[in-house]
Amino acid sequence: MDSYRHKGLRKKLIETLLNEGITDQKVLQAMSEVPRHLYLDGAFEDWAYKNQAFQIGCGQTISQPYTVAFQTQLLDVQATDKILEIGTGSGYQASVLSLLAKRVYTIERQKTLFDKTTQLLSNIGFGKIRTLYGDGYAGSPRFAPFDKIIVTAGAINIPQTLIDQLRPGGKMVIPVGTDENKTMIRINKDSDSNLHQEEFGVFHFVPFKEGTVST
């Protein structure tokens, strides 16, 4: 459950994000509403409001709050947007997006994590997020095209399939690099489907791996 203490810790976290240069009020507001401690296993909930990444099981991590805020801000989410996230993990990033957008689809390649997170999201009131089990490299042909695509695992290159699933006028935010230092990249697909690329500094992510894991 969400207590006054948790709300207080969240308020402090939002101040930290503001001090670190996150300026989008809508993003800060959404992050002040999502009870981040519920996405970590109980014994670790005090870690939830530190500005740090954290293990969530299956060798995966919940992204650092700053990274979530930064990627969300770059995505420039509109209330009418249909968004695809690659790398569901804990479901935290998808939850933040769901408060800002119309529809959120999110893909996870690890079945155990997919099952756990799908259940959690439904339990804590984020059941409208559509979770999908599969390989994010394929995107979601069924629900494409998307106004925005956000990749929350570190890629080696930008998958053409995902670019193809972006609507003209859409944006994709993806961390890309050949070693563990990933450059945050934003692709804008203009109304003529021409691509424009911008870069926004270095971040660390767990790898964007091909294929699925069925256990």
Ligand code: SAH
């Ligand atoms: N967005 C998450 C953090 C993601 S960590 C959160 O808010 O908690 C990266 C996630 O990407 C991991 O769960 C990992 O299993 C997943 N992942 C890696 N490669 C993938 C792929 N090809 N398709 C779907 N998910 C993938």
